[in-house]
Amino acid sequence: MDLKLITSNIYKSYDGKPVLKDCSFSFDRSGTYVLTGPNGSGKSTFFRICGLLEDPDEGEVNYFSGVHILKRDIELRRRITLLLPKVGIFNTTVFKNTAYGLRIRGMKGPKIKEKVDKALEFVGLTHKKNQNALTLSSGETQRLGIARAMVIEPEIFFLDEPTASVDQENTEIIEDIILKMKKEERSIVVIATHDMAQAKRLADWLLLMKDGKIISSW
């Protein structure tokens, strides 16, 4: 893993209303970064820009491999992933949902099965693998989103409010999954949450965002 992300002086506004103001940070070490801050502080916008879903109005988002800046192309996008608060689920089985990222990369057959089975076991959805994914509960949907992202082995994995819309039981399950990921993975995991207690439970590094700017990290 040698992928790093450096964001410098990012500005972003919607309809003239500034959301991010001079936002800078470097994600350059393996481990779990947790970005916390009140609702509306700009966390999701920052994630969407880092996840290459949107461009900043000003500033730079640069991914590095060693000292080389990487082009914002499909190869780079396939090395990172972003789990949004509202997971877009495909109208097919849990298994096929999880396999999506592998299939579009041209993988086939038993290799897919092995990886998908492992990811579903990791998030506790093995028993639902043949079920239509649209019938899952919101907590299970989030877990499927995590499995679907994990299976492609991203070097940087952004999770935007992964427990915002789930019950307490599933929140604990998802936190356990993230803590397990910390032990097994050597990638960079970046989580956004407005829950400070959760942030402390999960973080190697805590970042505080306020009014569109990362104001402190520790």
Next chain:
Amino acid sequence: MDSIIEGFRKAFYLILNFDPEFLSIIVLSFKVSGTALIIATVLGLPIGALTGLKRFPGRGLIISLLNTFMGLPPVVVGLFLYLLLSRRGPLGFMALLYTPSAMIIAQSILAFPIVAALSHSAIKKIEPLIKQASLTLGATPFQVMITIIKEARYGIMSGVIAALGRVMAEVGAILIVGGNIAGYTRVMTTTIALETDKGNFELALALGIILLMLSFIINMFLYLIQKKGVVETAIWT
């Protein structure tokens, strides 16, 4: 009352005995409407996908036109097509008037906006979430497009079946451009109109029964597909 009962009796006789004239009319109806539906789908689905997936100048105008043309009066389509295809018209040299080809063109024009507009709304409804999901998982723009169309399949199928229902039941346009030539351009709806005029109710009733059955089957499919679509929408939103 007796004549109605007698009409139904003879109609069922025609149906159960597979009367050759009766069968040929049904077969031609399917050929004309089926071909028109294929043409409308081949042209309408890409337009629906394009307007559902891309933002470009004139997109709003295209969507408004499609929605307007969904309610095109068939006789008006028939009239304009007649003027185009008649011997003195700009396309008269093609000698298409009063042929099954002219009927197919007329029905394609009627079905096209339905397929395109309903495909557009089906794609637009699911586009943001599915697009983001596939992009974040590393899909190329082409893979994103295929994924969205695949996910909108039930909405698209609803559009195609609704278009089939419209063209199968349509009479105004094909009567004008196809005439009603026995064994050549005579289809179910035009035959019903002609035979009713002549007072020959048995064939008209027999075809009417078949049309009603087809309409029922089409609507059952539509209902089942829409029901599935509603369940999915409820889960997505």
